[in-house]
Amino acid sequence: MRDALLGAAFQLFLERGYEGTTVDDIVALAGVGRRSFFRYFPSKEDVVFPDHERCLADMKAFLDEGDDTADDPVRRVCDAARLVLRMYAENPTFSVQRYRLTKKVPGLRAYELSVVWRYERALAEYLRGRSAGRPGGTLHADVVAAAVVAAHNNGLRSWLRSDGKGDAEAAVDQALGYVQETFGGSPGAAVAEAPEDVVVVVSRRGAPLWRVVQEIESAFGRD
Amino acid sequence: MRDALLGAAFQLFLERGYEGTTVDDIVALAGVGRRSFFRYFPSKEDVVFPDHERCLADMKAFLDEGDDTADDPVRRVCDAARLVLRMYAENPTFSVQRYRLTKKVPGLRAYELSVVWRYERALAEYLRGRSAGRPGGTLHADVVAAAVVAAHNNGLRSWLRSDGKGDAEAAVDQALGYVQETFGGSPGAAVAEAPEDVVVVVSRRGAPLWRVVQEIESAFGRD
Numbered sequence: 001m002r003d004a005l006l007g008a009a010f011q012l013f014l015e016r017g018y019e020g021t022t023v024d025d026i027v028a029l030a031g032v033g034r035r036s037f038f039r040y041f042p043s044k045e046d047v048v049f050p051d052h053e054r055c056l057a058d059m060k061a062f063l064d065e066g067d068d069t070a071d072d073p074v075r076r077v078c079d080a081a082r083l084v085l086r087m088y089a090e091n092p093t094f095s096v097q098r099y100r101l102t103k104k105v106p107g108l109r110a111y112e113l114s115v116v117w118r119y120e121r122a123l124a125e126y127l128r129g130r131s132a133g134r135p136g137g138t139l140h141a142d143v144v145a146a147a148v149v150a151a152h153n154n155g156l157r158s159w160l161r162s163d164g165k166g167d168a169e170a171a172v173d174q175a176l177g178y179v180q181e182t183f184g185g186s187p188g189a190a191v192a193e194a195p196e197d198v199v200v201v202v203s204r205r206g207a208p209l210w211r212v213v214q215e216i217e218s219a220f221g222r223d
Numbered sequence: 224m225r226d227a228l229l230g231a232a233f234q235l236f237l238e239r240g241y242e243g244t245t246v247d248d249i250v251a252l253a254g255v256g257r258r259s260f261f262r263y264f265p266s267k268e269d270v271v272f273p274d275h276e277r278c279l280a281d282m283k284a285f286l287d288e289g290d291d292t293a294d295d296p297v298r299r300v301c302d303a304a305r306l307v308l309r310m311y312a313e314n315p316t317f318s319v320q321r322y323r324l325t326k327k328v329p330g331l332r333a334y335e336l337s338v339v340w341r342y343e344r345a346l347a348e349y350l351r352g353r354s355a356g357r358p359g360g361t362l363h364a365d366v367v368a369a370a371v372v373a374a375h376n377n378g379l380r381s382w383l384r385s386d387g388k389g390d391a392e393a394a395v396d397q398a399l400g401y402v403q404e405t406f407g408g409s410p411g412a413a414v415a416e417a418p419e420d421v422v423v424v425v426s427r428r429g430a431p432l433w434r435v436v437q438e439i440e441s442a443f444g445r446d
Contacts, residue, residue, distance in 0.1 A: 113336045139377050139398050146373030147366045154365045175362050
């Protein structure tokens with residue numbers, strides 16, 4: 001019945017537009033009562049994004065279940081973000097239709113932003129827990145979570161714009177790879193788990209080598 | 224008159240709650256007509272966030288006016304984000320009241336997310352322009368814009384939670400400093416503009432020094 005309601009809703013959204021379709025229209029086409037609709041979907045917006053609640057719960061469970069002593073936290077949140085991609089990739093036609101609809105309807109756009117925000121908060125909360133008590137821990141957590149979401153969405157959107165024809169996983173893997181390169185081994189990770197700290201030295205290519213070595217010795221606490 | 228409407232609105236929001244206050248209540252307390260209200264504010268939400276439209280316009284103007292051949296793009300978007308902070312810091316009492324109100328009212332939270340999204344898009348569009356045609360340019364732009372917004376908001380919120388008593392600029396400077404360290408000199412910036420590349424060397428603190436120097440020599444192309 002849930003699938004029948006979804007099918008009816010999207011047929012009507014495409015024919016009459018989202019705003020021009022009521023819940024009564026949807027249940028009439030699906031041949032069920034209003035009460036059945038609201039058993040599956042709290043509101044009309046939820047028909048457009050029917051799987052986000054489940055996906056958010058899966059993401060939190062995935063984050064809770066990992067081995068915190070072994071996993072790199074940046075890698076873990078990247079893997080958690082991939083659960084969202086998988087939900088989209090399960091049904092390309094539906095995802096592409098929804099993408100087009102969401103771009104056109106401001107109310108859906110706002111709803112989607114609130115969903116994305118909840119994913120981002122789930123990732124940030126996890127990272128905050130992993131870096132608890134460390135100076136700059138919440139800042140690092142918030143920035144990494146935002147970067148992961150932005151990269152995931154960049155990959156996801158490029159796949160949606162290709163009408164779901166390209167390789168969704170490859171697009172998102174590449175985007176998340178960039179975030180892992182940028183933040184992997186940063187304060188949330190290596191300083192916490194590795195017994196040996198990581199030292200990052202940034203220098204201009206033109207700097208004299210003796211000057212660079214001096215800086216490294218000082219960073220390593222060997223001078 | 225705009226200030227009188229703002230004052231009346233916030234007094235009522237605090238007394239009766241946001242949902243329990245109508246535009247009629249606000250204009251009655253301010254002693255003006257409904258038409259005056261809608262001249263200044265398109266909706267009730269806009270009374271809560273009265274300066275974001277101006278700030279967004281200021282941000283776009285600031286980004287347009289800079290010298291693209293000289294400025295580091297990551298630094299520029301960080302400076303653009305500081306315009307938002309300044310708007311909040313201009314009126315700490317109002318900003319703290321609004322922060323508390325927004326946390327309690329889901330509709331305002333959704334409105335705020337849409338505003339934050341527009342700032343993020345403005346920063347990302349600018350960065351996309353600066354890295355146009357470069358491989359990974361849109362990904363880099365989207366990730367940096369999200370990181371800047373997350374860092375800014377982390378600093379801003381910690382100031383708001385201190386009831387506007389701490390140093391707002393210092394909190395945000397520190398947060399944005401972290402983003403500049405992370406992304407400054409990355410593909411959008413130094414590789415494009417600086418004649419001397421930046422070399423980043425990452426090593427474990429426990430590594431033998433000779434091994435580190437070897438890696439650096441190789442990174443600097445001196446071996």
